[in-house]
Amino acid sequence: MIEDTSLEVFLNELASKTPTPGGGSAAAIMGGMGAALVAMVCNLTINKKAYEAVDAEMRDILQRAEVLREQLTGMMRQDIEAFDRVMSAYGLPRETEAEKAVRSQAIQSALKDATEVPLACARASAEIIALSRVVAEKGNKNVVSDAGVAVVAAYAALKSSALSVRVNTGALSDVSFATQSITELDVILDGADTAMREIYQEVVHRL
Structure with missing residues (x-):
């Protein structure tokens, strides 16, 4: 599976002529x-004496971060599978009216799946941004720069997955589903730019 691939192999595949893995998988990672x-x-x-006051909070964040990491790692594969379903649907025969109808329905169904994966990635990435704020403000000062890298990575994932949502909804005939997806995406994105800048500056301040 793609999540078990070495970093070098993944990057080689990402750079190759094959359409997957692509931007969706990159956003997830x-x-x-x-x-x-x-x-x-x-x-x-x-377990650091200087941070006893936030120990319980850090443990809670750690648990949530690990759940999100597992989910996002799985989204690398899910994005590839969703894109492959879209390509397979476009490859269906379209000689007769019946075939055209089946093909159209398959394309629309696959596009919905291809929208839901990056939307889930956007949700998870936004949550990581929120978690990174806490660790940037309260975490071990010796590794606060890593909290800064965390928020930048999560922000990049959020903005990148938003592109995938928009490109897929743009090809959907189900206007209600497309509108609902974009509306949710806009809610997720709202305030993300400001949050990233604030957290980054907090990190710089603590260096």
Whole structure:
């Protein structure tokens, strides 16, 4: 599976002429890296005498970050599978009216799946941004720069996955589903730019 692939192989595949893995998988791994770095800051804060007051909070964040990391790692594969379903649907025969109808329905169904995966990635990435704020403000000062990298990675994942949502909804005939997806995406994106800048500056201030 793609999540078990070495980094070198993954990057080679990402750079190749094949359409997958692509931007969706890259967004998922960026989000996963953000979650992993949040977990790292937590692990280096927990059981430290100077940070006893936030120990319980860091443990809670660590648990959530690890769940998000697992989810996002899985989204690398899910994005590839969703894109492959779209390509397979476009490849269906379209000689007769019946075939055209089947093909159209298959394309629309596949596009919905291809929209839901990056939307889930956007949700998870936004949560990582929120978690990175806490570890940036309260985590071990010696690794606060890693909290900064975490928020930048999660922000990149969020903005990248938003592109995938928009491109897929643009080809949907189900206007209600497309509108609902974009509306949710806009809610997720609202305030993300400001949050990223604030957290980044907090990190710089603590360096």
